[in-house]
Amino acid sequence: MACRRIGGHGHTLSSASSINCVKALATGIRTHSICMVSDFFYPNMGGVESHIYQLSHCLIERGHKVIIVTHAYGNRKGIRYLANGLKVYYLPLKVMYNQSTATTLFHSLPLLSKENTVLRAALNPEIVSVIPNAVDPTDFTPDPSRRDDSTITVVVVSRLVYRKGIDLLSGIIPELCQKYPDLHFLVGGEGPKRIVLEEVRERYQLHDRVRLLGALEHQDVRNVLVQGHIFLNTSLTEAFCMAIVEAASCGLQVVSTRVGGIPEVLPENLIILCEPSVKSLCDGLEKAVAQLRSGTLPRPETIHNKVKTFYTWRNVAERTAKVYDRVADEVVLPMDKRLDRLISRCGSVTGCIFALFAVLSFLFLVFLRWMTPDSIIDVAVNATGPSGAWTQQYFPSKKGSEKEEIPDC
Numbered sequence: 001m002a003c004r005r006i007g008g009h010g011h012t013l014s015s016a017s018s019i020n021c022v023k024a025l026a027t028g029i030r031t032h033s034i035c036m037v038s039d040f041f042y043p044n045m046g047g048v049e050s051h052i053y054q055l056s057h058c059l060i061e062r063g064h065k066v067i068i069v070t071h072a073y074g075n076r077k078g079i080r081y082l083a084n085g086l087k088v089y090y091l092p093l094k095v096m097y098n099q100s101t102a103t104t105l106f107h108s109l110p111l112l113s114k115e116n117t118v119l120r121a122a123l124n125p126e127i128v129s130v131i132p133n134a135v136d137p138t139d140f141t142p143d144p145s146r147r148d149d150s151t152i153t154v155v156v157v158s159r160l161v162y163r164k165g166i167d168l169l170s171g172i173i174p175e176l177c178q179k180y181p182d183l184h185f186l187v188g189g190e191g192p193k194r195i196v197l198e199e200v201r202e203r204y205q206l207h208d209r210v211r212l213l214g215a216l217e218h219q220d221v222r223n224v225l226v227q228g229h230i231f232l233n234t235s236l237t238e239a240f241c242m243a244i245v246e247a248a249s250c251g252l253q254v255v256s257t258r259v260g261g262i263p264e265v266l267p268e269n270l271i272i273l274c275e276p277s278v279k280s281l282c283d284g285l286e287k288a289v290a291q292l293r294s295g296t297l298p299r300p301e302t303i304h305n306k307v308k309t310f311y312t313w314r315n316v317a318e319r320t321a322k323v324y325d326r327v328a329d330e331v332v333l334p335m336d337k338r339l340d341r342l343i344s345r346c347g348s349v350t351g352c353i354f355a356l357f358a359v360l361s362f363l364f365l366v367f368l369r370w371m372t373p374d375s376i377i378d379v380a381v382n383a384t385g386p387s388g389a390w391t392q393q394y395f396p397s398k399k400g401s402e403k404e405e406i407p408d409c
Helices: 047-061 102-107 166-179 194-203 218-225 242-249 278-294 300-307 313-328 335-346 350-371 389-394
Strands: 002-005 016-024 030-037 065-071 078-081 087-091 095-097 152-157 183-188 210-214 230-233 253-257 271-274
Touching (some): 030 047, 030 313, 047 242, 152 218, 152 242, 152 278, 166 183, 183 218, 194 210, 218 242, 230 278, 242 253, 253 278, 271 278, 335 350
Parallel strands (some): 030 065, 152 183, 152 230, 183 210, 230 253, 253 271
Antiparallel strands (some): 016 030, 078 087
Protein backbone atom coordinates (compact mmCIF):
# COMPACT_ATOMS: atom_id res chain seq x y z
CA MET A 1 0.00 0.00 0.00
CA ALA A 2 1.15 3.49 -0.77
CA CYS A 3 1.22 5.82 2.22
CA ARG A 4 1.32 9.55 2.70
CA ARG A 5 0.43 11.98 5.44
CA ILE A 6 -2.99 13.55 5.69
CA GLY A 7 -2.62 16.99 4.16
CA GLY A 8 -0.76 15.67 1.12
CA HIS A 9 -2.48 16.48 -2.14
CA GLY A 10 -4.49 14.07 -4.19
CA HIS A 11 -5.98 10.72 -3.24
CA THR A 12 -7.02 8.07 -5.72
CA LEU A 13 -9.65 5.40 -5.35
CA SER A 14 -7.18 2.55 -5.49
CA SER A 15 -5.62 0.35 -2.83
CA ALA A 16 -3.88 3.09 -0.89
CA SER A 17 -3.85 4.63 2.53
CA SER A 18 -3.03 8.03 3.97
CA ILE A 19 -1.86 8.40 7.54
CA ASN A 20 -1.30 11.03 10.18
CA CYS A 21 0.67 10.34 13.31
CA VAL A 22 -1.47 11.06 16.35
CA LYS A 23 0.36 10.10 19.52
CA ALA A 24 2.12 7.28 21.29
CA LEU A 25 0.28 4.94 23.58
CA ALA A 26 1.60 4.25 27.02
CA THR A 27 2.66 0.88 25.68
CA GLY A 28 5.03 2.56 23.24
CA ILE A 29 2.93 1.78 20.14
CA ARG A 30 2.43 4.82 17.95
CA THR A 31 -1.13 5.31 16.74
CA HIS A 32 -2.24 6.82 13.46
CA SER A 33 -5.37 8.02 11.72
CA ILE A 34 -5.52 5.75 8.68
CA CYS A 35 -7.66 6.12 5.58
CA MET A 36 -7.97 3.03 3.38
CA VAL A 37 -9.01 4.15 -0.10
CA SER A 38 -10.09 1.56 -2.63
CA ASP A 39 -12.55 1.00 -5.46
CA PHE A 40 -12.95 -2.57 -4.24
CA PHE A 41 -14.76 -3.13 -0.97
CA TYR A 42 -17.79 -4.91 0.46
CA PRO A 43 -20.47 -5.75 -0.60
CA ASN A 44 -18.25 -6.60 -3.59
CA MET A 45 -16.34 -9.82 -2.92
CA GLY A 46 -12.68 -10.49 -3.66
CA GLY A 47 -9.13 -10.59 -2.36
CA VAL A 48 -8.66 -6.82 -2.15
CA GLU A 49 -11.95 -6.39 -0.32
CA SER A 50 -11.09 -9.07 2.22
CA HIS A 51 -7.57 -7.72 2.71
CA ILE A 52 -8.73 -4.17 3.47
CA TYR A 53 -11.46 -5.36 5.84
CA GLN A 54 -9.27 -7.75 7.82
CA LEU A 55 -6.29 -5.38 7.95
CA SER A 56 -8.49 -2.49 9.10
CA HIS A 57 -9.88 -4.53 11.99
CA CYS A 58 -6.43 -5.62 13.12
CA LEU A 59 -5.16 -2.03 12.98
CA ILE A 60 -8.18 -0.86 15.02
CA GLU A 61 -7.40 -3.49 17.64
CA ARG A 62 -3.83 -2.17 17.77
CA GLY A 63 -5.22 1.26 18.74
CA HIS A 64 -5.27 3.02 15.37
CA LYS A 65 -8.21 4.99 13.99
CA VAL A 66 -9.27 3.58 10.59
CA ILE A 67 -11.83 4.67 8.01
CA ILE A 68 -12.47 3.30 4.53
CA VAL A 69 -13.37 5.32 1.43
CA THR A 70 -14.89 3.58 -1.59
CA HIS A 71 -17.51 4.23 -4.25
CA ALA A 72 -21.22 3.55 -3.85
CA TYR A 73 -22.55 0.09 -4.63
CA GLY A 74 -26.15 0.39 -5.86
CA ASN A 75 -28.25 1.81 -3.04
CA ARG A 76 -25.39 1.57 -0.57
CA LYS A 77 -24.37 5.22 -0.35
CA GLY A 78 -23.27 7.57 2.38
CA ILE A 79 -21.72 6.45 5.67
CA ARG A 80 -21.98 2.95 7.12
CA TYR A 81 -20.51 1.49 10.29
CA LEU A 82 -19.29 -2.09 10.23
CA ALA A 83 -18.21 -4.33 13.10
CA ASN A 84 -15.84 -2.87 15.68
CA GLY A 85 -16.76 0.68 14.68
CA LEU A 86 -15.12 0.53 11.24
CA LYS A 87 -16.47 3.56 9.37
CA VAL A 88 -16.99 3.32 5.60
CA TYR A 89 -17.70 6.22 3.24
CA TYR A 90 -19.58 5.08 0.10
CA LEU A 91 -19.10 8.02 -2.27
CA PRO A 92 -21.62 8.60 -5.10
CA LEU A 93 -18.98 8.32 -7.84
CA LYS A 94 -19.57 6.97 -11.33
CA VAL A 95 -18.10 3.54 -11.99
CA MET A 96 -16.33 3.51 -15.36
CA TYR A 97 -14.86 0.04 -15.86
CA ASN A 98 -14.49 -3.13 -13.80
CA GLN A 99 -15.64 -1.40 -10.58
CA SER A 100 -13.07 1.37 -11.17
CA THR A 101 -14.02 5.04 -11.00
CA ALA A 102 -12.80 7.81 -13.29
CA THR A 103 -10.52 8.98 -10.48
CA THR A 104 -8.71 5.66 -10.46
CA LEU A 105 -8.37 5.50 -14.23
CA PHE A 106 -7.03 9.06 -14.28
CA HIS A 107 -4.40 8.45 -11.63
CA SER A 108 -3.46 5.01 -12.98
CA LEU A 109 -1.94 6.42 -16.16
CA PRO A 110 1.61 6.48 -14.68
CA LEU A 111 1.25 2.75 -13.91
CA LEU A 112 0.72 1.59 -17.50
CA SER A 113 4.37 0.67 -17.92
CA LYS A 114 5.09 -3.01 -17.26
CA GLU A 115 8.52 -2.63 -15.69
CA ASN A 116 9.22 -3.31 -12.05
CA THR A 117 7.80 -0.52 -9.88
CA VAL A 118 11.12 0.19 -8.16
CA LEU A 119 12.93 0.47 -11.49
CA ARG A 120 10.18 2.46 -13.15
CA ALA A 121 10.05 5.07 -10.40
CA ALA A 122 13.84 5.06 -9.85
CA LEU A 123 13.33 4.32 -6.17
CA ASN A 124 15.84 3.23 -3.60
CA PRO A 125 14.88 -0.41 -2.90
CA GLU A 126 15.65 0.13 0.80
CA ILE A 127 12.61 2.43 1.17
CA VAL A 128 10.22 -0.06 -0.45
CA SER A 129 8.42 -2.56 1.79
CA VAL A 130 6.78 -5.74 0.54
CA ILE A 131 4.03 -6.95 2.87
CA PRO A 132 2.21 -10.18 2.01
CA ASN A 133 -1.47 -10.94 2.26
CA ALA A 134 -2.85 -13.18 5.01
CA VAL A 135 -5.36 -15.95 5.53
CA ASP A 136 -7.37 -17.00 8.54
CA PRO A 137 -6.40 -20.67 8.87
CA THR A 138 -9.54 -21.44 10.85
CA ASP A 139 -11.61 -20.56 7.77
CA PHE A 140 -9.64 -22.90 5.48
CA THR A 141 -9.18 -26.30 7.05
CA PRO A 142 -8.85 -29.64 5.21
CA ASP A 143 -11.65 -32.19 5.10
CA PRO A 144 -10.52 -35.28 3.14
CA SER A 145 -13.92 -36.90 3.67
CA ARG A 146 -15.40 -34.43 1.16
CA ARG A 147 -13.18 -35.78 -1.64
CA ASP A 148 -14.19 -38.48 -4.08
CA ASP A 149 -11.03 -40.58 -4.16
CA SER A 150 -12.32 -42.68 -7.04
CA THR A 151 -11.51 -39.68 -9.26
CA ILE A 152 -8.93 -36.88 -9.30
CA THR A 153 -10.50 -33.44 -8.96
CA VAL A 154 -8.72 -30.27 -10.08
CA VAL A 155 -10.21 -27.14 -8.51
CA VAL A 156 -10.05 -23.68 -10.08
CA VAL A 157 -11.41 -20.69 -8.12
CA SER A 158 -10.92 -17.45 -10.00
CA ARG A 159 -12.59 -14.59 -11.80
CA LEU A 160 -13.15 -15.83 -15.34
CA VAL A 161 -11.30 -13.04 -17.12
CA TYR A 162 -8.36 -12.88 -19.52
CA ARG A 163 -5.84 -11.83 -16.85
CA LYS A 164 -6.55 -15.01 -14.90
CA GLY A 165 -5.49 -17.16 -17.87
CA ILE A 166 -8.87 -18.71 -18.59
CA ASP A 167 -7.87 -19.13 -22.24
CA LEU A 168 -5.04 -21.37 -21.02
CA LEU A 169 -7.52 -23.32 -18.92
CA SER A 170 -9.69 -23.88 -22.00
CA GLY A 171 -6.72 -25.57 -23.68
CA ILE A 172 -5.73 -27.64 -20.62
CA ILE A 173 -9.14 -29.18 -19.92
CA PRO A 174 -9.69 -31.14 -23.17
CA GLU A 175 -6.07 -32.30 -23.40
CA LEU A 176 -5.91 -33.75 -19.89
CA CYS A 177 -9.47 -35.08 -19.86
CA GLN A 178 -8.61 -37.10 -22.94
CA LYS A 179 -5.43 -38.44 -21.34
CA TYR A 180 -6.88 -39.15 -17.87
CA PRO A 181 -10.41 -40.64 -17.89
CA ASP A 182 -10.74 -40.21 -14.11
CA LEU A 183 -9.81 -36.50 -14.11
CA HIS A 184 -12.51 -33.94 -13.26
CA PHE A 185 -12.48 -30.13 -13.12
CA LEU A 186 -14.41 -28.03 -10.61
CA VAL A 187 -14.45 -24.34 -11.58
CA GLY A 188 -15.74 -21.62 -9.28
CA GLY A 189 -16.05 -18.03 -10.42
CA GLU A 190 -17.82 -15.81 -12.89
CA GLY A 191 -16.74 -13.50 -15.69
CA PRO A 192 -16.81 -12.82 -19.43
CA LYS A 193 -14.57 -15.82 -20.18
CA ARG A 194 -17.13 -18.28 -18.84
CA ILE A 195 -18.50 -18.64 -22.38
CA VAL A 196 -15.10 -20.00 -23.48
CA LEU A 197 -15.26 -22.80 -20.90
CA GLU A 198 -18.87 -23.56 -21.80
CA GLU A 199 -17.90 -23.90 -25.45
CA VAL A 200 -15.05 -26.29 -24.57
CA ARG A 201 -17.36 -28.36 -22.40
CA GLU A 202 -19.93 -28.52 -25.19
CA ARG A 203 -17.47 -29.27 -27.99
CA TYR A 204 -15.78 -32.15 -26.18
CA GLN A 205 -18.90 -33.43 -24.38
CA LEU A 206 -17.41 -32.96 -20.91
CA HIS A 207 -20.56 -31.99 -19.03
CA ASP A 208 -20.10 -34.79 -16.50
CA ARG A 209 -16.42 -33.97 -15.90
CA VAL A 210 -16.32 -30.15 -15.91
CA ARG A 211 -18.57 -28.38 -13.41
CA LEU A 212 -18.96 -24.59 -13.63
CA LEU A 213 -20.22 -23.37 -10.26
CA GLY A 214 -20.56 -19.68 -11.11
CA ALA A 215 -19.91 -16.87 -8.64
CA LEU A 216 -19.02 -17.94 -5.10
CA GLU A 217 -19.45 -16.12 -1.82
CA HIS A 218 -16.19 -16.01 0.10
CA GLN A 219 -17.61 -18.16 2.88
CA ASP A 220 -18.39 -20.87 0.29
CA VAL A 221 -14.88 -21.08 -1.16
CA ARG A 222 -13.60 -23.50 1.46
CA ASN A 223 -16.47 -25.93 0.78
CA VAL A 224 -15.41 -26.02 -2.87
CA LEU A 225 -11.68 -26.33 -2.21
CA VAL A 226 -11.98 -29.34 0.10
CA GLN A 227 -13.64 -31.32 -2.71
CA GLY A 228 -10.42 -31.26 -4.75
CA HIS A 229 -7.03 -32.93 -4.76
CA ILE A 230 -5.16 -30.35 -6.86
CA PHE A 231 -5.59 -26.58 -7.12
CA LEU A 232 -4.80 -24.95 -10.46
CA ASN A 233 -3.95 -21.27 -10.92
CA THR A 234 -3.47 -20.07 -14.51
CA SER A 235 -3.00 -16.34 -13.88
CA LEU A 236 -1.02 -14.33 -16.43
CA THR A 237 -0.25 -11.58 -13.90
CA GLU A 238 -0.46 -11.74 -10.12
CA ALA A 239 0.98 -9.80 -7.22
CA PHE A 240 0.41 -12.30 -4.43
CA CYS A 241 -2.50 -14.67 -5.25
CA MET A 242 -4.40 -15.28 -2.06
CA ALA A 243 -6.21 -18.20 -3.68
CA ILE A 244 -3.16 -20.48 -3.65
CA VAL A 245 -2.62 -19.86 0.07
CA GLU A 246 -6.25 -20.68 0.81
CA ALA A 247 -6.01 -23.83 -1.32
CA ALA A 248 -2.82 -24.96 0.38
CA SER A 249 -4.39 -24.27 3.79
CA CYS A 250 -7.15 -26.69 2.76
CA GLY A 251 -4.50 -29.33 2.01
CA LEU A 252 -4.48 -29.20 -1.81
CA GLN A 253 -1.38 -29.59 -3.96
CA VAL A 254 -0.97 -26.31 -5.86
CA VAL A 255 -0.02 -26.00 -9.53
CA SER A 256 0.46 -22.42 -10.66
CA THR A 257 1.99 -20.17 -13.29
CA ARG A 258 5.34 -18.65 -12.40
CA VAL A 259 4.31 -14.98 -12.62
CA GLY A 260 4.55 -11.92 -10.38
CA GLY A 261 5.15 -12.64 -6.73
CA ILE A 262 3.75 -16.19 -6.81
CA PRO A 263 7.18 -17.93 -6.58
CA GLU A 264 7.71 -16.26 -3.20
CA VAL A 265 4.36 -17.21 -1.66
CA LEU A 266 4.74 -20.94 -0.90
CA PRO A 267 7.79 -23.19 -0.37
CA GLU A 268 8.88 -25.38 -3.28
CA ASN A 269 7.49 -28.60 -1.80
CA LEU A 270 3.96 -27.16 -1.65
CA ILE A 271 3.68 -25.75 -5.16
CA ILE A 272 4.55 -26.78 -8.73
CA LEU A 273 5.47 -23.71 -10.77
CA CYS A 274 4.93 -23.62 -14.53
CA GLU A 275 5.35 -21.19 -17.37
CA PRO A 276 2.11 -19.50 -18.53
CA SER A 277 1.52 -21.90 -21.43
CA VAL A 278 -0.81 -24.84 -22.02
CA LYS A 279 2.07 -27.32 -22.39
CA SER A 280 3.89 -26.26 -19.23
CA LEU A 281 0.72 -26.25 -17.11
CA CYS A 282 -0.28 -29.68 -18.46
CA ASP A 283 3.16 -30.99 -17.52
CA GLY A 284 2.76 -29.52 -14.03
CA LEU A 285 -0.66 -31.08 -13.57
CA GLU A 286 0.61 -34.45 -14.78
CA LYS A 287 3.43 -34.26 -12.25
CA ALA A 288 0.90 -33.55 -9.48
CA VAL A 289 -1.31 -36.42 -10.66
CA ALA A 290 1.69 -38.81 -10.64
CA GLN A 291 2.61 -37.74 -7.09
CA LEU A 292 -0.97 -38.17 -5.95
CA ARG A 293 -1.22 -41.67 -7.39
CA SER A 294 2.14 -42.71 -5.93
CA GLY A 295 1.17 -41.41 -2.50
CA THR A 296 4.18 -39.08 -2.25
CA LEU A 297 2.16 -35.91 -1.62
CA PRO A 298 2.04 -34.69 2.01
CA ARG A 299 -1.16 -35.33 3.94
CA PRO A 300 -3.69 -32.45 3.87
CA GLU A 301 -3.33 -31.92 7.61
CA THR A 302 0.46 -31.68 7.26
CA ILE A 303 0.15 -29.04 4.54
CA HIS A 304 -2.39 -27.08 6.59
CA ASN A 305 -0.20 -27.07 9.71
CA LYS A 306 2.67 -25.60 7.69
CA VAL A 307 0.66 -22.97 5.85
CA LYS A 308 -1.22 -21.67 8.89
CA THR A 309 2.02 -20.31 10.34
CA PHE A 310 3.06 -18.42 7.18
CA TYR A 311 0.60 -15.54 6.85
CA THR A 312 -1.46 -14.19 9.75
CA TRP A 313 -3.38 -10.91 9.95
CA ARG A 314 -1.68 -10.04 13.22
CA ASN A 315 1.72 -10.21 11.52
CA VAL A 316 0.51 -8.26 8.47
CA ALA A 317 -0.95 -5.51 10.68
CA GLU A 318 2.25 -5.27 12.71
CA ARG A 319 4.41 -4.95 9.59
CA THR A 320 2.01 -2.41 8.07
CA ALA A 321 2.09 -0.29 11.23
CA LYS A 322 5.90 -0.23 11.09
CA VAL A 323 5.75 1.14 7.55
CA TYR A 324 3.28 3.80 8.70
CA ASP A 325 5.62 4.75 11.56
CA ARG A 326 8.46 5.25 9.11
CA VAL A 327 6.40 7.16 6.55
CA ALA A 328 4.94 9.46 9.22
CA ASP A 329 8.46 10.69 10.00
CA GLU A 330 9.27 11.55 6.40
CA VAL A 331 9.22 15.13 5.17
CA VAL A 332 6.46 15.86 2.66
CA LEU A 333 8.01 17.49 -0.40
CA PRO A 334 6.51 20.75 -1.68
CA MET A 335 4.81 20.65 -5.07
CA ASP A 336 7.73 22.18 -7.02
CA LYS A 337 10.15 19.51 -5.77
CA ARG A 338 7.66 16.77 -6.56
CA LEU A 339 7.37 18.02 -10.12
CA ASP A 340 11.16 18.24 -10.46
CA ARG A 341 11.46 14.66 -9.25
CA LEU A 342 8.85 13.42 -11.73
CA ILE A 343 10.53 15.11 -14.66
CA SER A 344 14.08 14.11 -13.70
CA ARG A 345 13.30 10.46 -12.96
CA CYS A 346 10.65 9.63 -15.56
CA GLY A 347 12.20 11.23 -18.63
CA SER A 348 11.76 14.53 -20.40
CA VAL A 349 8.58 13.50 -22.24
CA THR A 350 6.91 10.98 -19.92
CA GLY A 351 7.95 12.97 -16.86
CA CYS A 352 6.33 16.12 -18.23
CA ILE A 353 3.11 14.21 -18.89
CA PHE A 354 3.08 12.83 -15.34
CA ALA A 355 3.86 16.30 -13.97
CA LEU A 356 0.94 17.74 -15.93
CA PHE A 357 -1.43 15.21 -14.39
CA ALA A 358 -0.02 16.00 -10.94
CA VAL A 359 -0.65 19.72 -11.46
CA LEU A 360 -4.20 19.05 -12.69
CA SER A 361 -4.86 16.89 -9.62
CA PHE A 362 -3.53 19.61 -7.33
CA LEU A 363 -5.62 22.33 -9.00
CA PHE A 364 -8.71 20.12 -8.81
CA LEU A 365 -8.15 19.65 -5.08
CA VAL A 366 -7.74 23.41 -4.61
CA PHE A 367 -11.00 23.95 -6.52
CA LEU A 368 -12.85 21.44 -4.35
CA ARG A 369 -11.56 23.04 -1.15
CA TRP A 370 -12.69 26.43 -2.47
CA MET A 371 -16.15 25.08 -3.28
CA THR A 372 -16.46 23.34 0.10
CA PRO A 373 -14.08 24.88 2.66
CA ASP A 374 -12.87 22.77 5.55
CA SER A 375 -14.49 25.22 7.97
CA ILE A 376 -18.04 24.26 6.92
CA ILE A 377 -17.47 20.50 7.05
CA ASP A 378 -18.69 18.79 10.22
CA VAL A 379 -15.98 17.04 12.15
CA ALA A 380 -16.83 13.36 12.37
CA VAL A 381 -16.97 11.69 15.77
CA ASN A 382 -14.15 9.23 16.30
CA ALA A 383 -15.69 5.78 16.46
CA THR A 384 -12.45 3.83 16.79
CA GLY A 385 -9.03 4.41 18.29
CA PRO A 386 -7.96 4.76 21.93
CA SER A 387 -10.49 7.53 22.67
CA GLY A 388 -13.13 6.46 20.18
CA ALA A 389 -16.82 6.50 21.11
CA TRP A 390 -17.24 2.80 20.33
CA THR A 391 -14.07 1.88 22.18
CA GLN A 392 -15.27 3.58 25.35
CA GLN A 393 -18.78 2.18 25.02
CA TYR A 394 -17.96 -1.46 24.38
CA PHE A 395 -14.55 -1.81 26.04
CA PRO A 396 -14.73 0.38 29.19
CA SER A 397 -11.94 0.45 31.69
CA LYS A 398 -12.43 -1.73 34.75
CA LYS A 399 -11.41 -0.69 38.22
CA GLY A 400 -8.16 -2.21 39.20
CA SER A 401 -7.71 -3.96 35.88
CA GLU A 402 -6.64 -3.40 32.36
CA LYS A 403 -9.12 -2.66 29.57
CA GLU A 404 -11.11 -5.63 28.43
CA GLU A 405 -8.92 -7.71 26.21
CA ILE A 406 -9.83 -7.77 22.51
CA PRO A 407 -9.60 -11.14 20.73
CA ASP A 408 -6.68 -11.81 18.41
CA CYS A 409 -7.02 -10.97 14.76
